[in-house]
Amino acid sequence: MPAHATAHRVQVLGTRGERHEEILTPAALDFVARLHEAFAPRRPELLRERLRRSGNLASGTPLDFSRATSAVRADPDWRVAPPAPGLIDRRVEITGPPDRRMTVNALNSGAQVWMADFEDATSPTWENLIGGQLNLLDAIERRIDFTTPEGKEYRLGDSPATIVVRPRGWHLTEEHLEIDGRPVPASLVDFGLYFFHCAQRQIDAGHGPYFYLPKLENRYEARLWNDVFLLAQELLGIPRGTVRATVLIETVTAAFEMEEILYELREHSSGLNAGRWDYLFSLIKNFAHRTDFLLPDRAKVTMTAPFMRAYTELLVRTCHRRGAHAIGGMSAHVPGGDAAANEAALAKVRLDKEREAEDGFDGSWVAHPGLVPVCRAVFDGVLGERPHQIERTREDVEVHAADLLYVRRISGPPTPEGVRANVAVALRYFDAWLRGSGAVALDGLMEDAATAEIARVQLWQWLRHRTVTRAEVLGLLDGECAVLARERPDALVAEDRAVLEDTALGRELPAFFTPAAYTRHLVRRTEARA
Numbered sequence: 001m002p003a004h005a006t007a008h009r010v011q012v013l014g015t016r017g018e019r020h021e022e023i024l025t026p027a028a029l030d031f032v033a034r035l036h037e038a039f040a041p042r043r044p045e046l047l048r049e050r051l052r053r054s055g056n057l058a059s060g061t062p063l064d065f066s067r068a069t070s071a072v073r074a075d076p077d078w079r080v081a082p083p084a085p086g087l088i089d090r091r092v093e094i095t096g097p098p099d100r101r102m103t104v105n106a107l108n109s110g111a112q113v114w115m116a117d118f119e120d121a122t123s124p125t126w127e128n129l130i131g132g133q134l135n136l137l138d139a140i141e142r143r144i145d146f147t148t149p150e151g152k153e154y155r156l157g158d159s160p161a162t163i164v165v166r167p168r169g170w171h172l173t174e175e176h177l178e179i180d181g182r183p184v185p186a187s188l189v190d191f192g193l194y195f196f197h198c199a200q201r202q203i204d205a206g207h208g209p210y211f212y213l214p215k216l217e218n219r220y221e222a223r224l225w226n227d228v229f230l231l232a233q234e235l236l237g238i239p240r241g242t243v244r245a246t247v248l249i250e251t252v253t254a255a256f257e258m259e260e261i262l263y264e265l266r267e268h269s270s271g272l273n274a275g276r277w278d279y280l281f282s283l284i285k286n287f288a289h290r291t292d293f294l295l296p297d298r299a300k301v302t303m304t305a306p307f308m309r310a311y312t313e314l315l316v317r318t319c320h321r322r323g324a325h326a327i328g329g330m331s332a333h334v335p336g337g338d339a340a341a342n343e344a345a346l347a348k349v350r351l352d353k354e355r356e357a358e359d360g361f362d363g364s365w366v367a368h369p370g371l372v373p374v375c376r377a378v379f380d381g382v383l384g385e386r387p388h389q390i391e392r393t394r395e396d397v398e399v400h401a402a403d404l405l406y407v408r409r410i411s412g413p414p415t416p417e418g419v420r421a422n423v424a425v426a427l428r429y430f431d432a433w434l435r436g437s438g439a440v441a442l443d444g445l446m447e448d449a450a451t452a453e454i455a456r457v458q459l460w461q462w463l464r465h466r467t468v469t470r471a472e473v474l475g476l477l478d479g480e481c482a483v484l485a486r487e488r489p490d491a492l493v494a495e496d497r498a499v500l501e502d503t504a505l506g507r508e509l510p511a512f513f514t515p516a517a518y519t520r521h522l523v524r525r526t527e528a529r530a
Helices: 026-058 070-074 100-107 126-140 186-204 219-236 258-264 276-286 306-321 339-359 369-383 416-434 449-464 470-487 493-504 514-529
Strands: 010-012 092-096 113-117 162-166 173-179 182-185 210-213 244-248 269-273 326-331 363-366 440-442 445-447
Touching (some): 026 182, 026 186, 026 219, 026 276, 070 258, 092 100, 126 186, 162 186, 173 186, 173 514, 182 186, 186 219, 258 269, 276 306, 276 326, 306 339, 339 363, 416 440, 416 493, 449 470, 449 493, 470 493, 493 514
Parallel strands (some): 092 113, 092 363, 113 162, 162 210, 210 244
Antiparallel strands (some): 010 173, 173 182, 440 445
């Protein structure tokens, strides 16, 4: 796969696509290279720290709040930056991949914020990544309108949502961009290309370059992002503190460093989000070896579980104490289908949002435009004309380390239906992901990488503790592969099965399914097409 562009030693190995030259300009690639040279050397240190800490947790080392940073937590005076334009009222946020249709639908949805997701909701094909950057550029320039071959028109409205971009996590690399023969960290590619092309444009439009930061595990990773922001602003002559970033608290270790993460990012911080599906995945993954953390079917682990309540209440208290927004978790229901079932699902969404609003959250996430009115009605009822409820500092909340890890009341073995559901969800999601779609509706829910991760680590955990046998799982896998092959003639059944077996049925539990699947399948398929 020969390089077709170079700048500052950057080699672009991806296939050239329509309008790609608008994003992959020499100046933009040089900007990414400057970020890479400054920060890529720190990335391996952070990943080694993740492995070290994961190993300690697996061996039984207690997880607790850090004594080294107790002064940060005890200091009552520091605050994060005030809310930036377009991020003052965040009562409804919609998430989704930055494909062209979703871009228009999300911006027109009536939500205050759209999280343009290059991470869990995007399959990282080269076409998706550069196409997503083009769509964001076109949206900011208000030239995103288009008509499908079927004649359906998509037009951007007069009051679009504020764009917040979620780049990929530190654990991933972008194999289609190399510097000195090595791939560039995916986080720097997604952030760098968007920041270079759109930061000043967003400022000129009255907002700014805003980001959601995924998969952070500790304060050091937040510090690295803060340093990235400082250099990026300096290189482009953008005033320090213009960037705003909301951190997803979606790892169990980050839950023990919420204040420290806000502190590291304080001049660039716009709050924290309760990334609950990834959080559940992280908890299972980190304690999968331990029998006292054996969890039942995913559907039985709800936000009312004591350890999940402790996590969300601590997040609200932490944010409001420091003047930051606290944003609730995603509702993944996809409206449609049977009327009675749809109404029952909407009732659950409503209850979920009512709990969040009453707990003090300033807004929440939905995955489908059809849920925006439900979420808005709930938060309108609590907030009224106020843009948020940061003044509710929740001093009544007191959370200890043990509260965040208390799973016994919901622990237990899976049901046969739960095992089958996990096999089916993981297999079908892997198939969609390998074919280029990172968000897929399955059985009325919008599944993304986070929910597929829960499915596979639960299978590994159940096998580890012999609550289900390998023969039973393989039998279910045989059946689901046969059904998938009948349902989708274009399904990559053999590859889908290989990903599931490699990441859920092996002796060791990989931290994520995405790196191995990306390298083994997506890059190889790109090379085959070149």
